Amino acid sequence: MRKLVTPVTGPLKGEVEEVDHNLQTTERETPSESLGTVQKETITMAILTIILLVSTAFALGDGMIRPKTPCEIARDTAMKNVRPGVYVPMCDNDGQYKPEQCSGSTGYCWCVNSSGQKIPGTETPPGIAPIICSTQNGTIRPKTPCEDARDAATHGPIGAYIPTCDAAGRYTPEQCWGSTGYCWCVNSSGQKIQGTETPPGTARINCSIK
Numbered sequence: 001m002r003k004l005v006t007p008v009t010g011p012l013k014g015e016v017e018e019v020d021h022n023l024q025t026t027e028r029e030t031p032s033e034s035l036g037t038v039q040k041e042t043i044t045m046a047i048l049t050i051i052l053l054v055s056t057a058f059a060l061g062d063g064m065i066r067p068k069t070p071c072e073i074a075r076d077t078a079m080k081n082v083r084p085g086v087y088v089p090m091c092d093n094d095g096q097y098k099p100e101q102c103s104g105s106t107g108y109c110w111c112v113n114s115s116g117q118k119i120p121g122t123e124t125p126p127g128i129a130p131i132i133c134s135t136q137n138g139t140i141r142p143k144t145p146c147e148d149a150r151d152a153a154t155h156g157p158i159g160a161y162i163p164t165c166d167a168a169g170r171y172t173p174e175q176c177w178g179s180t181g182y183c184w185c186v187n188s189s190g191q192k193i194q195g196t197e198t199p200p201g202t203a204r205i206n207c208s209i210k
């Protein structure tokens with residue numbers, strides 16, 4: 001729409017008349033112009049509405065057509081059961097079990113196969129770095145003696161000696177008892193090597209040389 005600026009700045013009669021003429025011209029053109037615009041807008045709106053409805057139907061259909069997977073059924077059942085501490089399975093976007101599952105209340109994590117069944121030897125207690133299930137290429141290493149001993153000690157009395165294992169699950173050459181501060185060297189079976197124990201505050205023996 002044209003704005004009439006002239007009357008404000010130019011008070012001369014001629015200019016005002018000219019403006020009036022322009023205004024009339026504009027008014028005469030407006031009905032046909034706006035009718036065309038309205039028709040175009042109506043068509044555009046109709047097309048947009050159809051596109052919106054069709055895409056909405058597809059979006060709804062997508063969510064509704066795929067039946068729930070066993071993981072999703074198990075998850076939804078667990079979530080309805082609002083008791084705190086209940087294990088809620090974790091599913092990916094396709095509804096499949098995620099390779100790693102954790103219990104929020106106990107802090108335990110473990111690996112599952114595609115049926116959601118726990119793979120033996122993959123459970124890790126809270127505070128222990130969980131096994132990265134997805135990078136194990138389907139074959140998950142069973143726990144080593146060091147890892148079994150560590151996990152058992154984690155459940156034992158507070159202050160008990162907890163073995164230290166490396167990434168491959170072997171005993172690290174040096175072991176320390178956190179609560180007493182004693183350290184010693186072990187052989188690959190985790191057995192203490194005689195004469196290597198050092199009390200807290202004393203220089204430790206380099207077990208790697210042993």
Ligand SMILES: *[C@@H]1O[C@H](CO)[C@@H](O)[C@H](O)[C@H]1NC(C)=O
Pocket residue numbers: 113114115116117118
């Ligand atoms: C998952 O593990 C369970 C128990 O070990 C087994 O019965 C089932 O066949 C496994 N499923 C797949 C798809 O490997």
Ligand SMILES: *[C@@H]1O[C@H](CO)[C@@H](O)[C@H](O)[C@H]1NC(C)=O
Pocket residue numbers: 137
């Ligand atoms: C994982 O499995 C694939 C196919 O079986 C194989 O080619 C690849 O070498 C495996 N990777 C590891 C780290 O085992």
Ligand SMILES: *[C@@H]1O[C@H](CO)[C@@H](O)[C@H](O)[C@H]1NC(C)=O
Pocket residue numbers: 187188189190191192
């Ligand atoms: C570790 O030490 C224990 C006790 O000395 C011994 O019985 C065992 O054979 C040793 N293990 C290895 C792998 O050397």
Ligand SMILES: *[C@@H]1O[C@H](CO)[C@@H](O)[C@H](O)[C@H]1NC(C)=O
Pocket residue numbers: 206207208209
């Ligand atoms: C122990 O000895 C090894 C081999 O000589 C050396 O590489 C390492 O840095 C030493 N570690 C410490 C804590 O002194």
